[in-house]
Amino acid sequence: MIKYIVFSIFFLLSSQRVLIAQENRAVIDTLEERLEFTEEIDTLEVENPAIYPIPDTIIRLNNKQFYAALRGCSNSLVVNNFTFLLNHDPSLRFKIPAISPINLNHNPFVNSRFGYRVHPKYKDVRFHGGVDMITLSHEEPIYATAQGVITKIAYDPNGYGIYVVVDHAYGYRTIYAHLALAVVELNQVVYTGTILGKMGKTGNATGYHLHYSIIKNGHYVDPSPMLLLFLSDAK
Ligand SMILES: [Zn+2]
Known part of the structure; x- marks a missing residue:
């Protein structure tokens, strides 16, 4: 009986892992497809560079290109909602989280996706309210993904470590966790x-990574479709 239980738990965990690996692959495939798609777009428009100090590596698109990018994105509720809002306020693309918090030239990838997953430390299935992003470099600057106000800077040794919370328009809030240090006030x-x-590994982290969450009206939403709404220069 005990043998059976041990076997069942092992089987459950390993099948969960396979499932999560497949889902990770699907997210990465989607992002790669979108990146290829964006490489085809070569006409770029820079707006108000003094007002929006986006790094050189993050390219802003005009509205037409932006809509094209949205169509290339997964057909999630987040994106539909985003498209709807964008129709009412074109400046929205500066106001709600629409870039990768890590420079895409440094090839970040999502190594743990949003949703239920086997926790890397506790080995049980828990809800993950964001994405974990890693790069080969540990010295990554972490970028605000939209304009907003810093509403929290805190240290939680048993959870997020050093983390920053930014409040944006339309009920959006973003969290950047496990930082080595915060440079905002x-x-x-x-x-x-x-x-x-x-980027760091403070708090409950098994290694260097960024935990990135997007909250919309108090609910966690999947950041992955929104990482490339602003497209990077994929050189
Ligand atoms: Zn995480």
Whole structure:
């Protein structure tokens, strides 16, 4: 009986792992497809560079290209909602989280996706309210993904470690966790591309990574379709 239980648990965990690996692959495939798609777009428009200090590596698109990018994105509720809002306010693309918090030239990838997963430390199935992003470099600056206000800078040794919370328009909020350090201040106004801090492994982290969450009206939403809404220069 005990043998059977042990075997069942082992089987459950390993099949969960396979499932999660397949899902990770699907997310990466989607992102890669979108990246290829964006490489085809070569006409670029830079708007208000003084107002929106987005790093050179993050390219802003005109509305037509932006819609094209949205169509290339997965057909999730987040994106539909985003498209709807964008129709009412074209400046929205600066206001709600629409870039990768890590420079895409540094090839970040999502190594743990949003949703239920086997926890890397506790080995049980838990809800993951964001994505974990890693790169080969540990010295990554972490960027604000939209304009907003810093509403929290805190240290949680048993959870997020050093983390920063930014409040944006339309009920959006973003969390950047496990930072090595934060370089912003409470109530500071930030813009799309403002550096918030440096990637780290503070708090409950098994290694260097960024935990990135997007909250919409108090609910966690999957950041993965929104990582490339602003497209990177994929050189
Ligand atoms: Zn995480």
